[in-house]
Amino acid sequence: MKTYDFIAIGGGSGGFNAARVARGFSDSVAVIDGADELGGLCILRGCMPSKTLIYSAEVLHLAQNAKKFGLDIPSAKVDMPALHQRKVETIKEFSDYRVDSMRSRKYDLYRSYAKFIDRNTIELSDGTRLQGKKFIIATGSTVSVPSIPGLDHKEIWTSDQVLDLDFLPESVIVLGGGVVACELAQFLNRVGSKVTQIQRSSHILKDQAADVSETVEKAFRDEGMDLYTGTSLKRIEKTDTGFKAVFDHEGFEKSVTAQYVVNALGRSPNTANLGLEAAGIELLPNGQIKTDAHQLTTNPDVYAAGDCAGPFEIVHTAVLQGEYAARHAFQKPSSVFGPLNYDHMLDVVFTDPQVARVGLTEKTLKERGIDYIAADYPFDDHGKSILMEAKYGFVRLFGEKPTGRILGAEIVSKDAGELIHALSVAVSNNLTAADLLKTHWYHPTLAEIISYPLEDIIDEL
Numbered sequence: 001m002k003t004y005d006f007i008a009i010g011g012g013s014g015g016f017n018a019a020r021v022a023r024g025f026s027d028s029v030a031v032i033d034g035a036d037e038l039g040g041l042c043i044l045r046g047c048m049p050s051k052t053l054i055y056s057a058e059v060l061h062l063a064q065n066a067k068k069f070g071l072d073i074p075s076a077k078v079d080m081p082a083l084h085q086r087k088v089e090t091i092k093e094f095s096d097y098r099v100d101s102m103r104s105r106k107y108d109l110y111r112s113y114a115k116f117i118d119r120n121t122i123e124l125s126d127g128t129r130l131q132g133k134k135f136i137i138a139t140g141s142t143v144s145v146p147s148i149p150g151l152d153h154k155e156i157w158t159s160d161q162v163l164d165l166d167f168l169p170e171s172v173i174v175l176g177g178g179v180v181a182c183e184l185a186q187f188l189n190r191v192g193s194k195v196t197q198i199q200r201s202s203h204i205l206k207d208q209a210a211d212v213s214e215t216v217e218k219a220f221r222d223e224g225m226d227l228y229t230g231t232s233l234k235r236i237e238k239t240d241t242g243f244k245a246v247f248d249h250e251g252f253e254k255s256v257t258a259q260y261v262v263n264a265l266g267r268s269p270n271t272a273n274l275g276l277e278a279a280g281i282e283l284l285p286n287g288q289i290k291t292d293a294h295q296l297t298t299n300p301d302v303y304a305a306g307d308c309a310g311p312f313e314i315v316h317t318a319v320l321q322g323e324y325a326a327r328h329a330f331q332k333p334s335s336v337f338g339p340l341n342y343d344h345m346l347d348v349v350f351t352d353p354q355v356a357r358v359g360l361t362e363k364t365l366k367e368r369g370i371d372y373i374a375a376d377y378p379f380d381d382h383g384k385s386i387l388m389e390a391k392y393g394f395v396r397l398f399g400e401k402p403t404g405r406i407l408g409a410e411i412v413s414k415d416a417g418e419l420i421h422a423l424s425v426a427v428s429n430n431l432t433a434a435d436l437l438k439t440h441w442y443h444p445t446l447a448e449i450i451s452y453p454l455e456d457i458i459d460e461l
Helices: 013-023 041-045 047-064 080-102 159-163 179-191 210-222 315-329 362-367 383-387 416-428 433-437 447-460
Strands: 002-009 029-032 108-110 114-118 121-124 129-137 141-143 171-175 194-198 226-228 231-238 243-249 252-258 260-263 267-269 302-304 346-349 354-359 372-378 394-400 406-413
Touching (some): 013 080, 013 315, 041 047, 041 080, 047 159, 047 179, 129 315, 159 260, 171 243, 179 194, 179 210, 194 243, 194 252, 210 226, 210 354, 302 315, 346 416, 354 416, 383 447, 406 416
Parallel strands (some): 002 029, 029 108, 194 226
Antiparallel strands (some): 114 121, 121 129, 231 243, 346 354, 372 394, 394 406
């Protein structure tokens, strides 16, 4: 039985990057991945394909609204086979690079699934047994199928099917109001499907501030989507022409029909078949693997990262967790790659307007009893966003009293995911509003809007 210094179970963003860093410290590194395709969720069925399609849909949306910009574009419509092919070619560049790296002989790659049979031994699906001095579990997540009658019908789509479409569906019901549901619903609507979105909570993007969610909801409805919030989904029925969704809304039972249904009701950590009990690894109540600040599980030789560990299911978080875990495993501390500070967390939703957030939320500030100033400014009163016809949204900053240190920020706007990084630098480096105002904010840019709430914070201090 072969023994490795470091074994990564899962070859996605968390596992691969852990193995890559570990390889810098040892020649004895293995990657275990039994998926049909190598590359991981982000490259194959997540970030890269979805953002490729979303950007194409944005270009189409702008062309279809050309008159707002004084342009005469007689018609613009999607070419789904060409759109699909562009996506395939684009993500192939990323997946080929990842696969080439994994097959580069830097690692021993096992194309199997693994389960623990004791604290330091795994058995692969082909019967091979391996021992590891250190492991990382980075097995990702799978689509959740809540126990709603009819939701398990084999013809109901997940994000996988939407991202692989080479034809335009006439009508689609999107179930859910999280990041994936919202991004896919707007994409489908913009390429020409009739979209109905059904969300259980009172707002889509329920983890965001209410007025952030309301801004995106208004944009969706302005674009012609049928959006129902505050619902209770009762059942999904198969019909001769597609599907019917039956749900309670505002005290009444309602039903909507469409050709297709997308289940975007969340994902669950992929931990069921890993033999974690045999390895002495405990789970949290939500099914994720319990880890400490060093990504260590309750087995001191096993780490976990990414969707299967949380607390955030975000790719850059998985990468950072994996890299840090590998350094910790080999006792190679770094002044840059330390334990993750989740008070500096950054997340982005690629709807239009985009939603971006960094640092502490207003809810968290109140819960912790931190004295702060909140200052915001709307994009519909800002020069660059007005000339871009990008008037949805606002920027909001939270400054600590009495220091003015930037503790958090929210942006809902055109390109919010790009703009937020200026504030991410501020939050992670304990910069104050005064520090940021020493920076030149170029006019006219979208980014200069950040200087307005900065001035308000300083004035109030």
